Amino acid sequence: MARLIDQFQRLPGIGPRTAQRLALHLLNQPEDQVQQFADALLAARSQVGQCQSCFHLSADPLCEICSKPERNNGLICVVADSRDLLALERTREFKGRYHVLGGLISPMDGIGPELLHIKPLIERIAKDGITEVILALTPSVEGDTTSLYLARLIKPFCPVSRIAYGLPMGSELEYADEVTLSRALEGRRPMD
Amino acid sequence: MARLIDQFQRLPGIGPRTAQRLALHLLNQPEDQVQQFADALLAARSQVGQCQSCFHLSADPLCEICSKPERNNGLICVVADSRDLLALERTREFKGRYHVLGGLISPMDGIGPELLHIKPLIERIAKDGITEVILALTPSVEGDTTSLYLARLIKPFCPVSRIAYGLPMGSELEYADEVTLSRALEGRRPMD
Numbered sequence: 112m113a114r115l116i117d118q119f120q121r122l123p124g125i126g127p128r129t130a131q132r133l134a135l136h137l138l139n140q141p142e143d144q145v146q147q148f149a150d151a152l153l154a155a156r157s158q159v160g161q162c163q164s165c166f167h168l169s170a171d172p173l174c175e176i177c178s179k180p181e182r183n184n185g186l187i188c189v190v191a192d193s194r195d196l197l198a199l200e201r202t203r204e205f206k207g208r209y210h211v212l213g214g215l216i217s218p219m220d221g222i223g224p225e226l227l228h229i230k231p232l233i234e235r236i237a238k239d240g241i242t243e244v245i246l247a248l249t250p251s252v253e254g255d256t257t258s259l260y261l262a263r264l265i266k267p268f269c270p271v272s273r274i275a276y277g278l279p280m281g282s283e284l285e286y287a288d289e290v291t292l293s294r295a296l297e298g299r300r301p302m303d
Numbered sequence: 304m305a306r307l308i309d310q311f312q313r314l315p316g317i318g319p320r321t322a323q324r325l326a327l328h329l330l331n332q333p334e335d336q337v338q339q340f341a342d343a344l345l346a347a348r349s350q351v352g353q354c355q356s357c358f359h360l361s362a363d364p365l366c367e368i369c370s371k372p373e374r375n376n377g378l379i380c381v382v383a384d385s386r387d388l389l390a391l392e393r394t395r396e397f398k399g400r401y402h403v404l405g406g407l408i409s410p411m412d413g414i415g416p417e418l419l420h421i422k423p424l425i426e427r428i429a430k431d432g433i434t435e436v437i438l439a440l441t442p443s444v445e446g447d448t449t450s451l452y453l454a455r456l457i458k459p460f461c462p463v464s465r466i467a468y469g470l471p472m473g474s475e476l477e478y479a480d481e482v483t484l485s486r487a488l489e490g491r492r493p494m495d
Contacts, residue, residue: 275469275490285386298467
């Protein structure tokens with residue numbers, strides 16, 4: 112019992128009390144349901160790997176998005192991880208392909224460019240007829256560092272852009288922090 | 304006592320309990336302090352008016368910003384109210400002049416363009432040598448409506464831009480709402 116609680120507690124966002132509640136709930140379930148849970152865990156771990164092209168989570172060599180023929184091959188959107196990819200997919204706005212870096216450059220945490228999927232990205236860009244690479248990284252020191260690093264590598268091959276930093280929808284100008292406001296001013300766009 | 308509590312309760316963000324606490328506090332103060340408070344209230348109301356040029360709060364005919372000679376006369380930043388102006392001033396990024404509309408166009412609330420300081424804005428733009436007007440309105444239906452309305456009026460005189468809508472600093476891509484992410488993608492900028 113203590114071992115199960117401990118396992119739950121290692122999951123992100125689950126504290127000791129939630130872990131206990133989850134463990135107690137499982138102990139009250141029929142044995143075959145617990146077996147199904149365990150099977151699902153092992154199957155997911157053993158079957159879900161990375162897409163060979165974009166490094167998104169995938170059970171097949173090519174992920175769902177890379178294997179769709181109707182998506183625009185000329186447009187690559189670079190994200191830090193699969194969660195960011197899924198967030199962008201929810202907008203239904205982007206019709207191109209993705210590339211998942213597997214993190215952001217962070218010298219403080221010992222994460223250098225060689226630990227990310229940057230080399231395969233440059234190979235993709237050098238090979239295919241890419242018309243634009245969109246960097247969709249978080250607005251933070253690590254995101255900015257990674258964007259600048261990538262832009263320098265990609266520019267010899269094709270145009271590079273980054274997503275807009277500014278005021279989020281529905282926000283109030285007066286409550287925005289100074290850095291966001293500065294970026295919003297700096298990143299202003301002509302109206303046409 | 305009940306009248307004082309009622310007066311406090313009419314202030315924004317102050318509920319019945321806070322109003323009571325504030326009223327009780329004042330009753331325990333020396334009489335001259337309460338007099339000073341009342342004087343400050345009346346003086347502020349009678350002396351603080353609007354700047355004749357930009358409609359920012361001001362005790363003088365021209366506000367602090369409009370009377371500074373070192374600011375760029377060619378650049379006007381349009382905001383909904385003085386609170387937004389103060390938020391932008393905190394960034395210390397903007398060196399031009401402002402224009403306070405006094406609200407946003409909102410047909411639902413019966414606020415049409417004629418109730419805002421739009422006519423004086425166009426007169427300012429038509430008269431002076433303005434090189435750019437920046438619309439800094441909140442990313443909302445009302446903000447967008449007002450921006451589009453103003454852009455159409457201003458364009459014959461000078462270039463119009465609007466501040467960037469996108470991801471706020473320090474935010475996580477995966478937690479951004481879909482509309483913000485769509486705007487961030489749509490508003491992407493070339494990296495150079």
